[in-house]
Amino acid sequence: MKGRVIAIDSHEGRAAAALIEDGQLIDLLVDADDDQPPPGAIFRGVVNRPMKGQGGVFVTLPDGMTGFLRQVSGLSPGERVLVQVAGHAEPGKAVPVSQRLLFKSRYAIVTPDAPGLNISRRIRDEELRDRLSASAEAGMAGAAEGLGLVLRSAAALAQEEELAEDIAQMRGLAEQVLADLTGEPELLVDGATAAETAWRDWADPAPDEIRARPGAFAELGVDEMIDALMSPRVALPGGGHLMIEPTRALIAVDVNTGPDTSPAAGLKANIAAARDLPRQLRLRGLGGQVVVDFAPMSKKDRAALEQVLRASFRAAGTETSLAGWTPLGNYELQRKRERMPLSRALAGRGGA
Numbered sequence: 001m002k003g004r005v006i007a008i009d010s011h012e013g014r015a016a017a018a019l020i021e022d023g024q025l026i027d028l029l030v031d032a033d034d035d036q037p038p039p040g041a042i043f044r045g046v047v048n049r050p051m052k053g054q055g056g057v058f059v060t061l062p063d064g065m066t067g068f069l070r071q072v073s074g075l076s077p078g079e080r081v082l083v084q085v086a087g088h089a090e091p092g093k094a095v096p097v098s099q100r101l102l103f104k105s106r107y108a109i110v111t112p113d114a115p116g117l118n119i120s121r122r123i124r125d126e127e128l129r130d131r132l133s134a135s136a137e138a139g140m141a142g143a144a145e146g147l148g149l150v151l152r153s154a155a156a157l158a159q160e161e162e163l164a165e166d167i168a169q170m171r172g173l174a175e176q177v178l179a180d181l182t183g184e185p186e187l188l189v190d191g192a193t194a195a196e197t198a199w200r201d202w203a204d205p206a207p208d209e210i211r212a213r214p215g216a217f218a219e220l221g222v223d224e225m226i227d228a229l230m231s232p233r234v235a236l237p238g239g240g241h242l243m244i245e246p247t248r249a250l251i252a253v254d255v256n257t258g259p260d261t262s263p264a265a266g267l268k269a270n271i272a273a274a275r276d277l278p279r280q281l282r283l284r285g286l287g288g289q290v291v292v293d294f295a296p297m298s299k300k301d302r303a304a305l306e307q308v309l310r311a312s313f314r315a316a317g318t319e320t321s322l323a324g325w326t327p328l329g330n331y332e333l334q335r336k337r338e339r340m341p342l343s344r345a346l347a348g349r350g351g352a
Contacts, residue, residue: 001220002023005021005208005210006207006209007211008198008211009213009222010217014031016031016194016226018217018225025226026279031194034344035063036089039086041187041191042101042187042188044186046185047059048077055071056072059083061185062185067083068096069098070098080181081099082177082178082188084097084098084101088339106203107152107166108149108152109149110148110174111148111150112146117133117150118151119136136149139171144175226342236255236269237268238260240255240258240265240268241256242254242276246341246343250288250290252293253277254292255270263296263297270305271304273292273294274305274309277292278315284341285342286335287337289332291326292333294330309322320334320336321333
């Protein structure tokens, strides 16, 4: 199966969306049957007590939920704040939230407290940029003070009226939410569903095909691809494999060469693992501390492997800190918890 395909269907009773490129599963989104709000949801909350030594405060959210707001100053207990869910929390922990609100649509992002117009650098045609700028300025004319706008790369594919309507809708939502600061804790904006996120975030480059219907996953083999993600084992070219095993403290990754234990085989397996690791973590919804036990190789090859790791995680886009080698020869990194772990989203299927 060649090309870029978006499939919107369900798996094990969960609404889901899959992005497939040349037959390989690139991204996966699942609507979890869970009480935790998805990233992007916006709440009116009430500032609770500060957490000394942790650089933040707890925020009371509706329905008994608690958020944690990092690196804040000037907030007082009892004060109302607007916060947006910034990631998924581990069980029993507060939901990570941010005061930096982003109102995302398919073509644009409205940015409170960040005025001005920015157009995706991926749109290079100057004439097109001028047309988009004119449409954006018209759509934001008379907007509330402090509102800014970012035009996403997908805006290049939109018709003028479609773009204007998209901007107007997001601008109106932002203005409505920003004016709603009084009252008890309340959910003001739902987080995007898997289907909505797929339409919004996978539009550019334009897919060669979209299959949004029951049976799409079965037709494309997505169900089997998801089932494979529930196993810790990931095959690598040349007979090697990865083992990806979440624990409560960290994500343990072990790289094995298979029958060939030579240094050349070790380096080859390690490079293959470094290239595929960001995709595997994304598909499995894994974040936090990751410790990789690479296959044995000479120390002089570490620099080359690090270059591959940095390039792979930079291309993946998710906030990741590459800490480097430990005294025992493992490699440590920290990846933002953007999504719920797949095993948890597909509750009842097992997993960590």
